[in-house]
Structure formats: structure tokens, C-alpha cells
Amino acid sequence: MDWSAISERFATVRSGGTDLQKRIRSLRRRLTLLLAVVGPGLITSNVDNDAGGISTYTQAGAHYGYALLWSLIPMTIALYVTEEMCARLGVITGKGLSDLIREEFGFRPTFFVMVTGFFVDLANVVAEFAGVAAAMEIFHVSKYVAVPIAAILVWALVLKGTYRQVEIIFFFACGFYVTYIISAAMAKPDWLLAARATVIPSIHYSSDYLLMLTGLIGTTIAPWQFFYLQAGFVEKKVGPRQYPQARADVLVGSISCMVIVFFIIVCTAATLYATGHRDITEAKDAARALIPLAGKWAGYLFAFGLLNASVFAASILPLSTAHVICEGLGFEAGIDHKFEDARIFYGLYTVLIAVGAGVVLLPHAPLWKILIFSQVGNGIWLPVVVIFILLLVNRRDLMGDYVNTLTFNIIAWVTAIFMIGLTIFLSYASLFQSSPPAP
Amino acid sequence: MELYATELMGSKAYDLQGNYVGRVREFFIEPADQPNRISHFLLARGHFPPLVARHDQIASVSVGEIRLNVSERALHLYEPNESWLAVQKDLLDQQIIDIRGRKVVRVNDVDLLELRSNGNTELRLTQVDVGLPGAVRRLLHGVVSPAMIRRLQGGLPQSTIRWEFVNLVEPDPLRRVKLRITHEKLEDLHPADLAAIMEDLSAAERQGIIASLDEQTAGAVLAELDERLTTQIVEKLDPSKAADILEEMAPDAAADLLADLPKETFDEVLEEMPGQEAREVRELLQFDPSTAGGMMNPDFAFVGEDTTRDEVIQWMRNQDLNLEQLDTIVLVDKAASFAGTVTVSRLLLASPDQSVSELKMEPLLNLEPDAKGDEVFELFDKYNLRSLTVIDEHKHPIGVITVDDVVSRLVKSQ
Numbered sequence: 001m002d003w004s005a006i007s008e009r010f011a012t013v014r015s016g017g018t019d020l021q022k023r024i025r026s027l028r029r030r031l032t033l034l035l036a037v038v039g040p041g042l043i044t045s046n047v048d049n050d051a052g053g054i055s056t057y058t059q060a061g062a063h064y065g066y067a068l069l070w071s072l073i074p075m076t077i078a079l080y081v082t083e084e085m086c087a088r089l090g091v092i093t094g095k096g097l098s099d100l101i102r103e104e105f106g107f108r109p110t111f112f113v114m115v116t117g118f119f120v121d122l123a124n125v126v127a128e129f130a131g132v133a134a135a136m137e138i139f140h141v142s143k144y145v146a147v148p149i150a151a152i153l154v155w156a157l158v159l160k161g162t163y164r165q166v167e168i169i170f171f172f173a174c175g176f177y178v179t180y181i182i183s184a185a186m187a188k189p190d191w192l193l194a195a196r197a198t199v200i201p202s203i204h205y206s207s208d209y210l211l212m213l214t215g216l217i218g219t220t221i222a223p224w225q226f227f228y229l230q231a232g233f234v235e236k237k238v239g240p241r242q243y244p245q246a247r248a249d250v251l252v253g254s255i256s257c258m259v260i261v262f263f264i265i266v267c268t269a270a271t272l273y274a275t276g277h278r279d280i281t282e283a284k285d286a287a288r289a290l291i292p293l294a295g296k297w298a299g300y301l302f303a304f305g306l307l308n309a310s311v312f313a314a315s316i317l318p319l320s321t322a323h324v325i326c327e328g329l330g331f332e333a334g335i336d337h338k339f340e341d342a343r344i345f346y347g348l349y350t351v352l353i354a355v356g357a358g359v360v361l362l363p364h365a366p367l368w369k370i371l372i373f374s375q376v377g378n379g380i381w382l383p384v385v386v387i388f389i390l391l392l393v394n395r396r397d398l399m400g401d402y403v404n405t406l407t408f409n410i411i412a413w414v415t416a417i418f419m420i421g422l423t424i425f426l427s428y429a430s431l432f433q434s435s436p437p438a439p
Numbered sequence: 440m441e442l443y444a445t446e447l448m449g450s451k452a453y454d455l456q457g458n459y460v461g462r463v464r465e466f467f468i469e470p471a472d473q474p475n476r477i478s479h480f481l482l483a484r485g486h487f488p489p490l491v492a493r494h495d496q497i498a499s500v501s502v503g504e505i506r507l508n509v510s511e512r513a514l515h516l517y518e519p520n521e522s523w524l525a526v527q528k529d530l531l532d533q534q535i536i537d538i539r540g541r542k543v544v545r546v547n548d549v550d551l552l553e554l555r556s557n558g559n560t561e562l563r564l565t566q567v568d569v570g571l572p573g574a575v576r577r578l579l580h581g582v583v584s585p586a587m588i589r590r591l592q593g594g595l596p597q598s599t600i601r602w603e604f605v606n607l608v609e610p611d612p613l614r615r616v617k618l619r620i621t622h623e624k625l626e627d628l629h630p631a632d633l634a635a636i637m638e639d640l641s642a643a644e645r646q647g648i649i650a651s652l653d654e655q656t657a658g659a660v661l662a663e664l665d666e667r668l669t670t671q672i673v674e675k676l677d678p679s680k681a682a683d684i685l686e687e688m689a690p691d692a693a694a695d696l697l698a699d700l701p702k703e704t705f706d707e708v709l710e711e712m713p714g715q716e717a718r719e720v721r722e723l724l725q726f727d728p729s730t731a732g733g734m735m736n737p738d739f740a741f742v743g744e745d746t747t748r749d750e751v752i753q754w755m756r757n758q759d760l761n762l763e764q765l766d767t768i769v770l771v772d773k774a775a776s777f778a779g780t781v782t783v784s785r786l787l788l789a790s791p792d793q794s795v796s797e798l799k800m801e802p803l804l805n806l807e808p809d810a811k812g813d814e815v816f817e818l819f820d821k822y823n824l825r826s827l828t829v830i831d832e833h834k835h836p837i838g839v840i841t842v843d844d845v846v847s848r849l850v851k852s853q
Contacts, residue, residue, distance in 0.1 A: 094642040102532050102545070107577040110532075239642065239671035241701070330545035330569060 039167050040232025041087065041246070043316070044225045045079065045253030046174045049260050050313035051131025052124070052371065053219040054306050055282055057261050060212055061268030062280040066190075066197035069265060071213055072258045073198065075220055078415045080254040082221060082386060083229055085393045085404070085412060087250045090230035091243050092402045097230045098328030101388050104395070110328045113384060118348075120377030121224055121321040125356030126370045128317065131310030133360055134284035138303035144361060151357035154315040158349065166315075173312040177260045179305040183290070184263040186298040189270030198262065214426040215375075220261070221419060222378055223385040228320040231327075240402070267302070318352035379427035383420040390416060442500065442562070444526050444549040445576045446585045452482050452492065452505040460511050461490060467523040468564065470619040475602050477526075477551065477562040480505070481517055489517040497560050500553060502585045508558050522617035526564075529607075531577075534640065535567065536606040538624050541632045543639035547573025550599065567605055570598025610643035612650065622651045630659035638665060646675055649684075658687035661696060670699045673708070682711030689761075690716065691736040691844065694723035723838075731815050732808030734848060735829045735838030741769035744778040744796040748789040764843070767826040769836050770795060776834040779803050780826070805830045808837065812848060819845050 049057075060068045086097060093100060102110040132150045133143035157166060203209075229250075238246050267290075272280055277289050287306065291299035322345050325331075331344040359365050390412060396403050404412060444466060452460045461484035469478040476494060483489040491514060498508040507514075524530070530546050537544050548568040554561040568576075572592035579588050606624055609615045625633055625648065637645045637660065649657050649672055661669050661684060673681050673696060685693040685708065697705055697720060709717050719737050726732030740760055742751050751768065768786070770778040779799035789798055804818060805828045818827055819842065829838045 092642070094640075094645075103534075106532055107547070107574070111578055237638075237665055237667040237671075239667070241671070241674065329574060330547065 041249035041253035045257035061265035062272035065273040070201035090233035123374030128314035135307035184267035322348040379423035634663035678707040739839040
């Protein structure tokens with residue numbers, strides 16, 4: 001056979017396309033690369049604005065108007081600093097947080113972290129389903145209809161979906177937070193005043209004010225999110241080369257989370273605070289009160305935002321919890337496994353959703369006590385997890401040149417100690433308080 | 440009796456005279472000597488420097504108590520030794536590869552077997568515990584009595600892996616040599632299974648495994664691995680090693696892998712590849728990955744259309760063909776233009792002197808390299824193809840798309 005003739009022809013075949021085509025192709029490739037990384041940071045930060053979070057922001061705006069807005073900037077920094085360390089751990093080591101804790105600190109500390117995590121997250125899941133019930137009440141739907149439907153939806157989503165599909169749905173859920181921006185715009189706030197309050201701190205030395213401030217921080221930085229964030233980057237197989245994109249994802253996530261908090265506080269400050277409805281303790285009351293003040297749609301959008309946030313968090317929390325526990329204790333985990341291969345994973349996941357939704361449906365459920373438990377639990381859990389993260393991220397044998405720099409360590413430890421102090425204060429205050437921590 | 444590393448941890452050791460020597464804090468194995476024997480016991484007492492008891496200095500072992508057959512003076516001071524495998528530090532809580540189960544698991548505990556011979560007791564590592572009993576022991580050791588733990592774990596489902604089927608993962612190459620960790624057993628796994636295992640490991644561990652596999656296996660694994668991981672791995676490899684591995688891969692798979700590398704790594708690796716392979720890969724990279732040209736493999740079997748069946752078989756015997764994948768042979772005419780295809784099964788059943796052109800598949804199907812992916816998929820679907828020839832503007836065959844290329848594109852685009 002005439003091989004040389006063929007290979008000659010072969011060499012002349014060129015279909016590289018014009019320069020423009022090439023440039024478009026490289027642009028498309030770069031965009032795909034970015035999208036291959038983005039996600040965990042954005043999703044995690046937005047899930048922070050869950051049912052409990054929205055209630056807290058609502059109270060903050062209703063009771064103190066714009067006065068607490070200044071805290072958002074330091075909170076953004078704290079959120080970014082802690083999340084960035086987790087992202088870095090995941091990207092550099094390629095392992096989940098519970099994997100690393102298990103390997104570096106042994107079985108018992110891992111077990112403690114897992115068991116605490118399970119109960120705290122369970123309480124959080126109850127809070128999310130309570131959020132679903134509250135939001136649907138505004139739309140005149142009974143919780144006995146809304147909560148079971150939401151539970152089944154959430155349960156099926158993970159059982160039937162792949163990681164990518166689930167992530168796309170979560171992206172959409174992130175998008176729905178825009179409803180709060182619209183609600184805020186409809187409330188016609190004094191933007192100039194709000195902007196000034198954001199930049200210039202105004203600190204009151206009353207215990208109620210400090211408690212509110214602590215609550216804000218406590219709901220924004222929750223320990224479970226670190227596990228979810230790190231697992232997200234590991235699952236997406238983000239490597240050291242894409243670390244800048246991962247960091248950008250975390251940064252954008254932290255900022256967008258705080259932007260939403262800003263609008264929720266502005267919305268309630270412009271309406272509830274301005275008209276003297278300052279005793280609001282729950283997000284659904286805020287939605288209801290908004291209707292006469294800013295129009296029917298402002299209230300509905302607010303309630304819809306709450307519904308979205310609750311369902312969103314109710315799908316991520318059980319998933320993340322089941323994942324973390326199985327990963328740390330060495331059971332098969334992950335939604336890409338079949339039921340028979342990962343019984344414990346699916347069992348935990350199902351129990352979290354069933355119990356979480358079931359408690360809300362109990363006629364005289366002590367929801368208030370569960371919410372306190374979830375806050376106190378977060379408070380106990382958070383310092384442990386943050387200290388583990390800080391110890392891990394400073395290990396040169398794990399992180400190589402990606403260990404914390406001195407400056408970063410100072411910021412991170414100050415943040416950690418400050419957060420630990422605040423959460424201990426909050427836990428203490430929640431435990432020894434007979435009525436809601438609302439002002 | 441079966442013993443567990445966890446329950447022996449903290450046991451008190453006494454010497455020949457019955458003097459307390461210290462508590463057991465670690466067990467070591469010296470793989471270069473005996474792959475499953477506990478070779479040394481680390482004994483620590485308060486703030487004294489820890490001592491080491493060798494396997495032949497142990498008289499008896501039971502839960503809570505270890506007796507030596509020498510006096511304390513005969514023991515040596517502990518000095519860290521890289522060629523010792525530490526049960527607690529290197530094994531417990533770490534990930535290992537279960538060769539038989541073809542997956543990555545985490546070690547909860549280690550099962551030991553007592554071997555008694557006159558005046559001496561040796562411990563042999565029999566299996567690693569990856570299930571609930573081991574977890575319960577780790578959790579309750581020192582809190583509840585060992586007898587109570589044994590009763591508790593009795594009802595739990597067992598999950599253990601025999602030590603022979605355990606493959607350790609050690610990212611540090613020097614330590615790997617000292618510990619005699621080879622990945623020979625991994626080379627017997629199907630590349631797809633090995634790729635799935637690697638996805639469960641950390642970046643450093645993956646790198647360690649790829650570095651110690653032979654080039655052919657490494658190439659096969661890279662072809663199966665998630666592309667986001669292959670680029671990370673190849674980037675960190677020494678360019679000449681990367682080139683050696685890529686040479687073992689099919690040119691289309693190698694081209695796909697190279698296409699995702701950053702510019703400088705790409706150039707370095709291509710530099711190291713021999714002329715012929717590098718040219719093929721370069722040519723493939725000219726094509727948009729979503730077109731027929733981007734999917735095809737330029738290495739394919741082709742014969743003249745007037746050859747007889749026996750000549751073809753004879754020719755095949757002398758070629759280095761990938762027999763696992765080969766099911767179609769391309770026919771070319773005198774001008775080296777595409778003349779059709781013949782399936783291997785038809786060839787098998789033909790008479791020795793039959794000309795291959797009589798065995799041609801109908802209709803004559805082919806595509807230009809710039810044909811879109813969808814056209815390729817449609818042809819495969821419509822005619823139930825297993826391979827399709829790509830031809831240039833002069834009808835010369837330049838590559839073949841096989842059904843596995845189509846399947847992997849379709850899976851990726853999902």
C-alpha cells in the first residue's frame with residue numbers, strides 16, 4: 001500500500017479555521033473552564049440566607065432600621081476569610097474536610113464532630129421546613145399540604161438527580177434571591193441613609209443590640225457550610241491551577257450573600273421600622289405586614305423569597321450532613337452511588353428529611369426550643385470546626401506553599417476568636433432566656 | 440486468638456523480671472523483612488525516652504498486658520525509621536485500596552493473629568477492619584472494658600479486607616521504596632476500575648500512583664480518568680515521563696489530553712515525544728474537538744482492496760494492532776482513496792482466496808473531517824455502526840471514528 005501518499009495527504013489536511021474562529025474557540029474554552037469551577041462558593045454563601053437567617057435579618061431591620069447595616073462589611077470579610085480557607089484546603093489536598101479531620105486528628109474527634117453535626121443540622125432542617133410552612137401560610141396553603149410536598153420534592157431531587165443537575169437547580173435557586181431586591185425597591189427606602197449606615201458604624205451598648213448583632217453573625221456563618229463548600233470543590237475536581245477561579249467564586253458568593261442581607265434589612269427598615277411595626281419576630285409576619293405598607297406584591301415576593309430559601313437550604317443541609325458523616329466514618333457516600341451500595345448514606349439523608357419535616361407537622365411542636373437548640377448547637381460546633389480548619393490550613397505537609405500567610409493567619413485567628421466569643425455569648429444568651437431573642 | 444491493634448494500644452509491658460517497662464504506643468512492621476509481621480513495639484513510660492521491643496523479645500501478648508522475654512536493659516532506644524510502617528500513624532484512619540473490592544476504603548482497625556513458638560510470641564497482621572466493629576472499638580477503647588467491647592461488636596456486620604489484598608497509598612516516592620509499596624497488583628485491575636479508584640484519592644496520592652505504574656497502564660488509566668484530573672496529573676509529571684505515557688495512548692486520546700494542558704506544558708511534553716507520534720497528535724489538534732476530525736483516531740488498519748482474505752490475515756499477524764478494539768478494516772484503492780470497509784467477522788468466515796473487496800459493507804459510508812458531531816452521531820445511530828471512516832477532500836482515509844469515541848462524547852455532552 002502506498003503509505004507515503006496517504007501520510008502526505010494527511011499532512012496537508014488542515015481545518016484549523018480562521019483566526020477569529022480560533023479566538024472564539026479559546027474564549028469558549030476559557031468560559032467553560034470558569035464554569036467548571038464556579039458554583040460551590042456561590043451556592044454555599046447563598047444557602048446561608050436560609051429561613052433562620054431571613055428571620056434574623058427581618059428582626060434586625062424592623063427593630064433597628066438601618067442601624068445594623070454597618071456590620072455587613074466586617075461580616076463579609078469574616079465569611080470570605082473562613083470560606084476561602086476551606087476552598088483552599090479542598091483545592092490543594094483534593095479531600096473533603098471530614099476526610100482531613102479523620103486522617104489528621106483521628107477517629108474520636110471526627111466522631112464528635114459528626115454526631116454534633118448530625119443533631120445540629122437536624123435542628124436546622126426543622127427550621128427550614130418551618131420556613132416552608134410559614135411562607136406558604138402567606139399564600140394561604142396549609143402546612144399539612146406544603147411541608148410534605150416540599151419534603152418529597154427535596155428527597156426525590158437528590159435521589160433522582162446527578163451532581164450536575166442538582167447544581168444547576170441550585171444555581172436557579174440562587175437567582176430567586178433577587179426577589180428581595182425587588183421587595184426592597186418597592187418599599188421605597190431612603191437609599192442615601194442606608195448607604196451611609198453601611199459605611200459608618202453606629203454602635204449601641206444595649207444588651208438587646210449586642211444580642212441582635214451576634215444573632216446576625218451566628219446565622220451567617222454556620223459550621224456545616226464549610227463541609228459543603230469544600231466537598232463541592234472536591235467533587236468538581238478543581239485543582240491548584242484553578243485556585244484563582246475558586247477564590248473568585250468564594251469572594252463573589254460572600255459578597256452576593258451580604259448584598260441580599262443588605263436588601264432584606266433595607267426592605268424591613270423602610271417599612272416595618274419606619275411605620276413602627278418594630279415587634280416583628282418572624283419572617284412571615286414581616287411578609288404579612290409588608291402587604292399594606294409596600295403593596296401586595298412586595299409581601300408576596302418577600303414570602304416567595306423565604307420559601308425559596310427554605311426549600312433550597314432544606315435540600316442542601318441533609319445532603320451535606322449525610323455526606324460528611326459517611327465520608328468521615330468511612331461509609332460509601334454520594335448521590336452517584338446506588339441505594340444498595342450506600343445504605344447508610346441514603347438512610348441518614350432520609351431520616352434527616354423525614355424527621356425534619358415531621359416535627360413541623362406535629363400539632364404542638366416545640367419549634368421555638370428546636371430553633372434555640374440549633375443556634376446553641378451551631379455555637380458549640382463552630383469553634384471546633386474553625387479551629388480544625390485553621391490547624392489544617394497551616395500544615396505545610398498538606399498544603400505546601402499554600403499554607404496561610406502571616407497576615408492571613410492574623411485575620412483568620414482574629415475572626416475565629418471573635419466568632420467564637422460571639423457564638424458563646426449567643427449560646428449563653430439563648431439558653432438563659434425564656435422568650436425569643438427578638439428585641 | 441484474634442487480637443485487635445486498638446485494644447492492645449496502651450497495654451502495659453513487663454520485662455523478664457516482671458518490672459514495668461512502659462505502655463505500648465505504636466506497632467511497626469518492617470515490610471522489607473516480613474510484610475505482615477509486627478516487627479517492633481514502641482514502649483513509652485512517662486517522660487523517659489521511648490524504648491523499642493523487637494518481635495523476638497516478646498514472650499506473650501494479651502489485652503492489657505505484654506510480657507517480654509528479656510530484661511529492660513536489652514531494649515533499644517526508639518529512633519524514627521522511615522522503612523518501618525507504623526500501624527497507628529500510617530494505617531489507622533488512612534485510605535487504602537481494596538484490590539479485590541476495587542475501591543478505596545478507610546481503615547478503622549487492624550486484626551492481628553498470635554503465633555506462639557517456644558518462649559516467643561509473634562503478631563501477624565491478618566486483615567484490616569473497615570466496618571462497624573472497628574469503629575466501635577476505636578470509639579470505646581479505654582472508656583469501656585475490652586470484654587464489653589467484644590460483646591458489643593459481636594452483633595455487628597463484619598467488613599474486613601485480607602492484608603494481601605490491601606494496597607497502601609504513599610505519595611512520597613522515597614518512603615514508598617523503603618516500605619516496599621509497589622503498585623504491581625494495581626496493574627492487574629481494569630484501567631477503568633483503577634481510574635475510579637484514583638478519583639477517590641487525594642491529588643498527591645494520585646500522582647504517586649501514576650508515577651509508579653508502567654507507562655502502558657498509566658496511559659490506559661489516563662484515558663479513562665476524568666479529564667479535569669488528567670490535566671492536573673500530566674502538568675505535575677516530568678515532561679519526558681508524560682511523553683512516554685502519552686506515546687502509549689491512542690493518538691486521539693493523547694490529543695484530547697494535550698488540548699487541555701496550558702501552553703508551556705503542552706510544548707514541553709510534545710517536545711519530548713518522538714517525531715511520528717508528535718506529528719499525529721499535532722495534526723489531530725488542528726481539528727475542532729466537536730467535529731469528526733476531532734473525534735477520529737489516525738491510527739487505523741487499512742489494506743488494498745484487491746488483497747485476499749489470507750493475505751490480510753497474514754498482514755494482521757505481523758502488525759502491532761490493538762486487537763481488543765479492532766473490528767473493522769479500511770480498504771483503499773490504487774490511488775490510496777477510500778474504497779470501503781470490511782468487518783473482521785466477515786473476514787473470519789470468508790474463504791482463503793476471496794478478495795476483500797467482495798466482503799465490503801454496503802452502503803459506502805464516510806465523512807469529511809469538518810463534519811459536525813451531530814452528523815457523526817446520526818450516522819452511527821442510523822446504520823448501527825461500530826466505526827466510520829473520515830476522508831479528506833481527495834477521498835484519502837485519514838482516520839477512523841469508533842463507537843467508543845461516540846459514546847464518550849455523548850456521555851460528556853449530557
